[in-house]
Amino acid sequence: MIPVCDVQNRKGDSTFMLTKVGVTDVRKLVHIKRPDSNDCNEPLICRINVYVDLPAEQKGSHMSRNLEVLRAIVDECMKEPVSGIEDLAVNIGKLLLVKHEYATESNVEIEAEYFRNNKTPLGKDTTEVYGLIGKAKCRRDGYVRKTIGVRAVGMTACPCAQENVSEMLHCSNEWPVITHNQRNVCTVIMTTDDSVSIEADELIDIVNDSFSSPTFEVLKRDDEATVVINAHKNPRFVEDMVRAVLTKIVNRYSGLSDDTLVTVKSESEESIHKHNAFAERTATMGELRN
């Protein structure tokens, strides 16, 4: 065994502490326990960033320990699956503090694609893909905050163009009036205490219910017509979407404490423009309840 130096641990003149030191864009295949599947676990390909802080008097963080922590937690996950990537993030964040004895705080960010079975309006089976976001911030004093988020693609139909067309053509009210519609990407992110459990599936349902219409993998003719009609009967600005999601969150999560942080974003890839329309609200549950 060759004795090796430990450049990172070297102490020198005090310099600046660093807020986040770690590794980014690590990819891991993990398995998550699904509430509705006794027999098999959901495979997720995760993109992971992990960081700890670094005191002013220490030259470097031990980067390879981050990868050892990720291996250990992912291995553990194979034996005893966690129920969400936000819990995975907390487990990683806690072990980071054990392995980096000089750190006072760890931060973990995970993103993955999630496949979920769904039904079209007329009841045909589809499988839809969603984005999952899981984060954790852990401190040596026991403070743990975790973040769960979802990203869904749906459809918005513009209420303004619909009224303008109606005026211009003196449309009767008998038929749904034409308007521009387009892909919308809606993101909900909630940050809470470690003890709280929020289901990603529930957040996906809330977002899907807030589009002009959700979108589907396979739409045969009548299903396609139904989706188009539904969207035009339910036109939505990005502003409307964010408010619709916020209303459902306030109603559904009445048990969440006032300091829960909520971010809702909606971005429409406007069919009549080359740019996007965007709306966002960031607030605590306390602020939303007032």
Place this chain on the structure above:
Amino acid sequence: MIPVCDVQNRKGDSTFMLTKVGVTDVRKLVHIKRPDSNDCNEPLICRINVYVDLPAEQKGSHMSRNLEVLRAIVDECMKEPVSGIEDLAVNIGKLLLVKHEYATESNVEIEAEYFRNNKTPLGKDTTEVYGLIGKAKCRRDGYVRKTIGVRAVGMTACPCAQENVSEMLHCSNEWPVITHNQRNVCTVIMTTDDSVSIEADELIDIVNDSFSSPTFEVLKRDDEATVVINAHKNPRFVEDMVRAVLTKIVNRYSGLSDDTLVTVKSESEESIHKHNAFAERTATMGELRN
């Protein structure tokens, strides 16, 4: 001056010739002469790939010469602007063969964003962004083929959903019937002899005329309604779009030789699905004329 070895020129046992050796993702700010602007030239930020082939008996290509060629041609361009990035590509390709004396062929690929003034249906000024593609393949025997291409974002409205909705609701024919519409990205790429000149602006016009509607930077109310109505009176599959562009190309470029290569692609970012719809034709002008 320290004598340096020339690893690249080293000759050894013959091994495999290489088709393309060069540098990728080089970024350059160049100025292009616009037909309609006497006083100023159009700045373009180009992403450039350049390659030459490498004979079997030579160890390496001289990578730094590629960058010297790019500097020289871009400098020349400041004094005497070329009229398109496809001509820039030809100039680069020819000089590559001079500087890489061992090469028999050079390939150059350039992409840039291009800003062009336009008018809304009701005549208001807008500025729209398009993609430009320029390529060149040059051989030591004098063979030169150049490629000019454009990429435009517009709007397609689906004719199938429109008929299905019409059937389902027993719509009258008085009003344009609702359907899903969305962003579409359409690309036209033409490869010809060096001597031929094709205007990017003309290709952009052809594409814009083939969408259900082109899209615009600013649309106040009546303009917005007009764009929506136009699109719904002119529903288009991606298949329709490609065929519309092909028809216009065959009519407009009757002077182009039969061996001109034409590729037209149309991709709709479907508002009712999370995936895209796509159509493409690749053919020679000779094939298209039959």
Place this chain on the structure above:
Amino acid sequence: MIPVCDVQNRKGDSTFMLTKVGVTDVRKLVHIKRPDSNDCNEPLICRINVYVDLPAEQKGSHMSRNLEVLRAIVDECMKEPVSGIEDLAVNIGKLLLVKHEYATESNVEIEAEYFRNNKTPLGKDTTEVYGLIGKAKCRRDGYVRKTIGVRAVGMTACPCAQENVSEMLHCSNEWPVITHNQRNVCTVIMTTDDSVSIEADELIDIVNDSFSSPTFEVLKRDDEATVVINAHKNPRFVEDMVRAVLTKIVNRYSGLSDDTLVTVKSESEESIHKHNAFAERTATMGELRN
């Protein structure tokens, strides 16, 4: 049941046939049979494009059938896993021709990330991520060609800079001389008859053996030093890498027919430049054997 029109099937004036009509960026979770795992299958998240050609006299392709084909094949795969995404592509391509009765050719493209266990030079366990590529082209007359490809990230150390530094510093030959090294992305793509079987794992091994050094998830001190030393004892241009891969392919796959198509690409994200160095060879096995 409301009677619906079939806009796509409508016959009209003959116009242009289309080369490729289909859907792009469809995402599917599939399970692949691994040669070394009796008990469990490998989950892959696939990005899939599928196309068929469209005759001149038909207005549109039936886009939703593409999604039905994908569902059917992925479902089948759950019961009877295929052994590679290239076989999945062939199965999809064949069923596309059944469902699109007007088409003469189908094309399928699949990409996925693949996680594989590995060992560091000193024998520690790691898991590395690679890219997989699977394609199929099927014709109604029974012609089937399939494509299997891999993409791996490794390390190249530059032989030219190493010699130049050596000259400049009059270095002794005792120690490996410094040079710039960097991430390299190497891609191998092989297109063969449907009957041929090529293991992705073997192609990954060939690429890993052709870098200056492969790269690893976790490297503790001695392993890190060993990787650095190995890379500097084995400096490689992108040209060297492509030729090394070609040599191994010609030797390993002596049984493959002369019309097998081979593409090898190597791209170094140069540490001393903001652009990349690139080399590629595309050739048939017959050409490579001469």
Place this chain on the structure above:
Amino acid sequence: MIPVCDVQNRKGDSTFMLTKVGVTDVRKLVHIKRPDSNDCNEPLICRINVYVDLPAEQKGSHMSRNLEVLRAIVDECMKEPVSGIEDLAVNIGKLLLVKHEYATESNVEIEAEYFRNNKTPLGKDTTEVYGLIGKAKCRRDGYVRKTIGVRAVGMTACPCAQENVSEMLHCSNEWPVITHNQRNVCTVIMTTDDSVSIEADELIDIVNDSFSSPTFEVLKRDDEATVVINAHKNPRFVEDMVRAVLTKIVNRYSGLSDDTLVTVKSESEESIHKHNAFAERTATMGELRN
């Protein structure tokens, strides 16, 4: 003139205020005044996001006004060029508040690529590309904060691997010892009062001086060897880089007030790993001075 409704202005039941409503991914060609060029202005292709807040009682924001504001400011810029995209952002932010009379705050984000002439270590001319970031937050009460940032690509050589190799090989101290080196992306972002002026060129110089070595467009042999030698004599962790930049910022900007916000990030695309190493500090100038 057809009377049109104004859906956005509609007042209804009070709902949630929104933090940010606007448009994203707008692209504009603008010209910026360079300090060193009397005769010509620098063309920049900007990607712009603009937002205002929306009161709870108003249904929608007037999206098209955002595009009118952008057109007006970019036009003004052609006549009287501003000296940085952060000033452009402030001008846009102020006009947003004029045009959206219901808003209390505006936010503007701009990114662009910037080309700058440079010299290699041996004095040859090169042109390097950098990223520019400009932001503004304006409030109706006159509060204005602006953000200027730069992003530069350079090279880091690892000090830890260098020592480990040295130990393993019992290297003499005569020659620079081998190590892994790689591309590094370093970002500096500073948020100050509107009245303060910080030169992007100065921030780029600070970052370039903090890499193991900056990188260059063209490096002929001796220049290439010199860059490699310089980098190996100056090995840097991402932690070292961030601290080096912070030290230079504290020294150089002694005149900036304590509430100036500073973020420095350094990300190394590790040549021996498939993931990246990352370090960051976010702090006020006041905190950095203690």
